[in-house]
Amino acid sequence: MASSVRLDLDGNPIKPITICMIGAGGFIGSHLCEKIMAETPHKVLALDVYNDKIKHLLEPDTPWAARIQFHRLNIKQDSRLEGLIKMADLTINLAAICTPADYNTRPLDTIYSNFIDALPVVKYCSENQKRLIHFSTCEVYGKTIGSFLPKDSPLRQDPAYYVLKEDASPCIFGSIEKQRWSYACAKQLIERLIYAEGAENGLEFSIVRPFNWIGPRMDFIPGIDGPSEGVPRVLACFSNNLLRQEPLKLVDGGQSQRTFVYIKDAIEAVLLMIENPARANGHIFNVGNPNNEVTVKQLAEMMTQIYAKVSGEPALEKPTIDVSSKEFYGVGYDDSDKRIPDMTIINQQLGWNPKTSLWDLLESTLTYQHRTYAEAIKKAIAKPVAS
Numbered sequence: 098m099a100s101s102v103r104l105d106l107d108g109n110p111i112k113p114i115t116i117c118m119i120g121a122g123g124f125i126g127s128h129l130c131e132k133i134m135a136e137t138p139h140k141v142l143a144l145d146v147y148n149d150k151i152k153h154l155l156e157p158d159t160p161w162a163a164r165i166q167f168h169r170l171n172i173k174q175d176s177r178l179e180g181l182i183k184m185a186d187l188t189i190n191l192a193a194i195c196t197p198a199d200y201n202t203r204p205l206d207t208i209y210s211n212f213i214d215a216l217p218v219v220k221y222c223s224e225n226q227k228r229l230i231h232f233s234t235c236e237v238y239g240k241t242i243g244s245f246l247p248k249d250s251p252l253r254q255d256p257a258y259y260v261l262k263e264d265a266s267p268c269i270f271g272s273i274e275k276q277r278w279s280y281a282c283a284k285q286l287i288e289r290l291i292y293a294e295g296a297e298n299g300l301e302f303s304i305v306r307p308f309n310w311i312g313p314r315m316d317f318i319p320g321i322d323g324p325s326e327g328v329p330r331v332l333a334c335f336s337n338n339l340l341r342q343e344p345l346k347l348v349d350g351g352q353s354q355r356t357f358v359y360i361k362d363a364i365e366a367v368l369l370m371i372e373n374p375a376r377a378n379g380h381i382f383n384v385g386n387p388n389n390e391v392t393v394k395q396l397a398e399m400m401t402q403i404y405a406k407v408s409g410e411p412a413l414e415k416p417t418i419d420v421s422s423k424e425f426y427g428v429g430y431d432d433s434d435k436r437i438p439d440m441t442i443i444n445q446q447l448g449w450n451p452k453t454s455l456w457d458l459l460e461s462t463l464t465y466q467h468r469t470y471a472e473a474i475k476k477a478i479a480k481p482v483a484s
């Protein structure tokens with residue numbers, strides 16, 4: 098009979114722990130809660146303002162009902178926060194404003210959310226000697242060194258000028274008027290604070306830098322489960338266009354490059370961090386898929402092709418249109434040119450590698466989008482506009 102004892106990477110039995118997960122109701126939180134409930138004995142205190150994305154995990158008749166508790170609270174102002182952190186062995190902080198459309202239009206909310214609101218979480222973990230896994234972002238790298246070279250410089254092809262390394266690459270942001278960088282800058286400062294708490298006060302921490310994790314339940318579809326005028330991240334923007342049979346909008350021609358990783362691969366890396374503290378503590382981890390690089394234009398073309406396949410609806414004759422970033426995001430927008438994660442540290446410490454190709458992850462995600470939203474979109478389009 099197979100043993101039910103789960104072992105860590107060093108062959109030691111994993112003890113069940115209690116996790117205080119802040120922002121558990123979001124995209125990443127919902128997948129992490131799902132994984133922890135289905136595959137581990139750990140308990141989760143799930144904190145968020147919303148719980149729509151984890152409702153299915155909170156039903157009273159599930160096998161894990163005794164292991165998950167939802168606490169509806171806003172960490173900006175709730176005296177229960179310290180008590181919940183104290184009740185847990187580990188805190189995972191996911192709470193943030195993290196959609197680029199907000200960085201230049203709501204810079205104050207962005208800075209407060211990503212820096213000021215995270216301060217008490219770090220403080221309570223440090224004072225109570227609790228372990229912290231904090232979610233930062235690949236945006237802390239900003240632009241690549243290579244982006245400042247002349248367009249025709251052969252050095253642009255040299256990985257030394259674009260691969261992003263946790264312990265070596267600089268953080269390169271635009272000027273202060275480019276408010277796009279308010280998010281990255283706030284995340285950078287909270288990383289530095291956590292690092293300093295580790296160095297001066299012994300805080301046990303890991304910092305995660307996600308590189309464009311995508312999959313089901315990411316953000317919202319405008320006018321269906323989010324505001325009509327809202328601008329989510331690119332996966333949801335393009336899904337919305339495909340569902341409505343509108344051309345996909347390419348910001349400044351869609352020349353920026355991204356590497357996309359499937360949420361289900363990425364969550365495995367987080368579980369390894371949770372269950373291997375001795376290997377994860379004190380480290381900053383890039384979590385991404387360097388093999389899944391495309392320009393945004395290529396992403397749009399691929400999503401168009403895959404959506405036609407999974408929906409059975411033919412693609413538009415002209416599937417994309419160019420828009421300026423000023424028109425799409427407003428003044429103060431700027432962009433990361435290229436994001437390739439170096440994988441040395443996560444490989445060495447946790448032996449993790451992503452598995453899913455971009456084609457496969459888009460196929461499963463767009464199948465989900467079609468199944469979840471196509472009917473609702475048809476109804477919304479058919480509804481006569483109130484006069």
Ligand SMILES: NC(=O)c1ccc[n+]([C@@H]2O[C@H](COP(=O)([O-])OP(=O)(O)OC[C@H]3O[C@@H](n4cnc5c(N)ncnc54)[C@H](O)[C@@H]3O)[C@@H](O)[C@H]2O)c1
Nearest residue numbers: 120122123124125171172191192193195232234307309310
């Ligand atoms: N998805 C990605 O690829 C990605 C990439 C880089 C960084 N990140 C970081 O990972 C974290 C989670 O991202 P996500 O994609 O799941 O975003 P998300 O917006 O889906 O989830 C964030 C959750 O935090 C909650 N929240 C925000 N402020 C709160 C507050 N004051 N009190 C209580 N709850 C609050 C929100 O309601 C939301 O459910 C964020 O810190 C983000 O910056 C994500």
Ligand SMILES: O=C(O)[C@H]1O[C@H](OP(=O)(O)OP(=O)(O)OC[C@H]2O[C@@H](n3ccc(=O)[nH]c3=O)[C@H](O)[C@@H]2O)[C@H](O)[C@@H](O)[C@@H]1O
Nearest residue numbers: 195197234236307308309310330331334346347348353393
């Ligand atoms: O996911 C990440 O790793 C990080 O990057 C994202 O930033 P970004 O990749 O710029 O955000 P997206 O909205 O996913 O946009 C990707 C690219 O597509 C472009 N885009 C977006 C939407 C659209 O309709 N059309 C379009 O061309 C954007 O201009 C950008 O170049 C967000 O800042 C965070 O969620 C996160 O920290």
